[in-house]
Amino acid sequence: MAHVGNDFLRYRLGIGNPRPLENGLKNFVLDKFEASEMELVKTKLPEFASGMRLVVDSGPIIGMNQLNKRIKHNDRNATA
Numbered sequence: 549m550a551h552v553g554n555d556f557l558r559y560r561l562g563i564g565n566p567r568p569l570e571n572g573l574k575n576f577v578l579d580k581f582e583a584s585e586m587e588l589v590k591t592k593l594p595e596f597a598s599g600m601r602l603v604v605d606s607g608p609i610i611g612m613n614q615l616n617k618r619i620k621h622n623d624r625n626a627t628a
Contacts, residue, residue: 557608559600561589 581589603611 557603559603561596 599615
């Protein structure tokens with residue numbers, strides 16, 4: 549962000565709630581996925597790619613609104 553600024557679209561991928569924050573929230577956010585989480589990422593990858601296509605095809609506002617509504621509606625374990 550120091551080089552490009554903060555005016556860009558972010559497509560975030562997260563799984564579950566933070567583990568005990570002994571190492572702080574920053575470390576939780578930036579840590580690699582655990583093995584069990586990585587398996588979930590692999591199974592959900594087609595959905596994440598579909599969400600990215602939706603954002604690109606429909607634009608960020610419409611795409612993210614539709615994607616967030618779809619995720620909330622299906623009560624998924626993985627979020628984008």
